[in-house]
Amino acid sequence: MSLPSPGLAISSCNGACRTLDDCSGQLICINGKCNDDPDVGTHTCGGGGGGQGGASPPPSSNTCQPSGSLECGSKSYPKYECSPKVTSSTPAKLTNNDFSEGGDGGGPSECDGQYHANSERVVALSTGWYSGGSRCGKMVRITASNGESVTAKIVDECDSMNGCDQEHAGQPPCKNNIVDASNAVWNALGLNIDLGVVDVTWSMV
Known part of the structure; x- marks a missing residue:
């Protein structure tokens, strides 16, 4: 065989x-x-205790572990205070968000207290990458697997610790590797918004 x-x-x-x-x-x-x-x-x-012989190596110090979980109805979601290390080509999941008033993003953007039109190239980053707002207003470069890349401005946090409430439009906590982007970002990358989640890499500009 x-x-x-x-x-x-x-x-x-x-x-x-x-x-x-x-x-x-x-x-x-x-x-x-x-x-x-x-x-x-x-x-x-x-390696929950019974690691004999063929136990896998311990995760590297760069591994971001969940810090508890959040119950949303009948489902449980992990909460993350951290995100993977930012590099010159950081792997991430690109998701789509409507940052306009009445959109699925919930309240106004955390960085500036404003809503943003779908025509603006703006993103929200997972809690660890958002870094307490220290990256607010800065630009990121996002590159899709099709080779297209675009720059976008950080305006919000994709909350990896809280969710399932009115402030978060009823949505569960973000995973810790999310770049939540406006329609304009998806369109500039030539991606189909209906896919919902796409693998990308990103870096600070």
Whole structure:
């Protein structure tokens, strides 16, 4: 029986991955490595005590662990105070947000107390990347897998600690690797907004 080529092999804990399908079982691809899915609450990679022989290596210090969870109705969501380290090409999930008044973003943007038109290139960053507002008004460069890139202004936080209330338009907490972008950003990148979530990289300009 022949083994699949390495490019098709299913990866276990901390194994290299590019898509969600690359990881075995309930593991998901986080920052290029297979890891436990915080939404499912598995601890396959956490080495929960019984680590004999083939235990996976401990996560690197760069790993951002959840700090508790938030109950939203019947679902539980992990809360994050931290985000992955910012580099010259930081992997992230691009999501879509309506920053205008009455849009799905809830209240006005945290940085300036203003609403923003869908024609503006603006983003909200996960709590760790938002860094207490220290990046407010600064520009980021976002690059899509199609090679297109665009600059956008940071105007808000994609709250990774709170959610499911009126202030957050009833939405659960953000994951810790989100760049939540306006329609103008998606359009400039040539991406289909209906996809909802797309892999990108970003950096500070």
